[in-house]
Amino acid sequence: MTESGSTTLWMSRHDVDIPIYALTASVATARRLALYRNVRPLHFPTLADRDASLAAAEKLLLERGVVRRGDLIVLTVGEPMGQAGGTNTLKIVRVGGHA
Numbered sequence: 001m002t003e004s005g006s007t008t009l010w011m012s013r014h015d016v017d018i019p020i021y022a023l024t025a026s027v028a029t030a031r032r033l034a035l036y037r038n039v040r041p042l043h044f045p046t047l048a049d050r051d052a053s054l055a056a057a058e059k060l061l062l063e064r065g066v067v068r069r070g071d072l073i074v075l076t077v078g079e080p081m082g083q084a085g086g087t088n089t090l091k092i093v094r095v096g097g098h099a
Helices: 006-012 027-033 050-064
Strands: 020-024 039-043 072-078 087-094
Touching: 006 020, 006 039, 020 027, 020 050, 027 039, 050 072, 050 087
Parallel strands: 020 039
Antiparallel strands: 072 087
8 A cells, every 4th residue: 555656666666576556545646556566456445444454455455356265465554644754564364364
């Protein structure tokens, strides 16, 4: 989840074969992210609650068919939510593992 796309830019600089899904509410950020290597921006509303946001992000990725139950995903998020420049959390999640 990203406001500015800064963390996404850093991640895209690494030559990996894993897609980077950037979830953002900002159309301008999504357009810029579409130019980064291996980044796929998705529209995602900004939620104030971190846990609700993480669950909603997982649900969106499942609905889009880009992950399956049991897959491992890495999520980055900053707090307070909705403010650029605050990435301070990296969370490794097994999809469907907390439900």
